[in-house]
Amino acid sequence: MAATEFGQAVRRWRERVSPEAAGLPAGGQRRTPGLRREELSQLAGISVDYVTRLEQGRATSPSPQVVEALARALRLSAPERAHLFHLAGLQPPGPDSVPAHLTPGVQRVLDRLTHTPVAVFDAAWTLLVANPPYAALMGDPSRWQGHQRNAVWRNFLDPDDRVRHTARSRLELRTALVANLRAVTARYPADRRLRRLVAELRGRSELFATLWDTGVAGHHEAARKIIDHPRVGAVALDCDILTVAGSDLHIMVYTAEPGTEDADRLALITALGTQSLVG
Incomplete structure (x- = not known):
């Protein structure tokens, strides 16, 4: 997996999602646009530490379930979701798998x-x-x-x-x-x-x-x-x-x-x- 590219993509997409769009309170002034790591962690159901390590390229080989959860939390389109799977070194789920993508x-x-x-x-x-x-x-x-x-x-x-x-x-x-x-x-x-x-x-x-x-x-x-x-x-x-x-x-x-x-x-x-x- 191109860990650095995967982490950069997650961070880039995290910064474009507003807390309001994700159903979260704005929570006062923010140093960076978009979601905080803690908020992405909450939405995806994975630990803040793991989100941090993924973004910094220190965690490799995330599971398909983790990639799917991140794609949902980041509100990725179908092409973006497929790209995130490819960056993780995985094949996007095909038509023979139970769908997990939120329309x-x-x-x-x-x-x-x-x-x-x-x-x-x-x-x-x-x-x-x-x-x-x-x-x-x-x-x-x-x-x-x-x-x-x-x-x-x-x-x-x-x-x-x-x-x-x-x-x-x-x-x-x-x-x-x-x-x-x-x-x-x-x-x-x-x-x-x-x-x-x-x-x-x-x-x-x-x-x-x-x-x-x-x-x-x-x-x-x-x-x-x-x-x-x-x-x-x-x-x-x-x-x-x-x-x-x-x-x-x-x-x-x-x-x-x-x-x-x-x-x-x-x-x-x-x-x-x-x-x-x-x-």
Whole structure:
């Protein structure tokens, strides 16, 4: 990898993205234009130290996941994203891989829903990006790495989330996720990362293996969910899932009925989360 060229490209693109365009507060006077390294770190879900080492050419061979995360955070166009992959010595993901690129339209949706919890997942339910209200509601996902960012993996191997479930609703969700994942593997049979995910789930979860082998049917759909927030308490929200035609992305949106106590609680959660991110 031409480490210096890669780092220069990241810094050049970082300096052209305004914090407002990335959905962040301007934060007072800045020595340089664009995003700070700390802000790029937050948006991409990688450490500030690693961003620094990449920009300075001291870190080599970033993973495809890191390059993809940087491309999303920097709002690169498709040609720029491909160029960043080439600078990293990697081939850009082809049509045989699960798409992970945020289209301009999806990015604009995120930009406009600044007070609504929104997260974008790929076809296999790997989290690509979550806005600050989503992180405030569901917990900060920036610390998750690798398969931890996949909702199927987390539901079977680390089901400690804030959504309240009965035994029946949990099983229904898991069944739907397995059915969805089976359909995705049929659409992208050459995706090696997807195959590794399925292999790990089959090896570590007897329930997943059983559901996978029996060919269960089902689909993940909109639902009324109760979120147990550690600071505000229980809040009942509508969870809607929008699928983006042509890019195979899932947009998850949480909303509350206007004028209700749940709407007030959601507004408080968002405000508390924003304060913690700024302060």
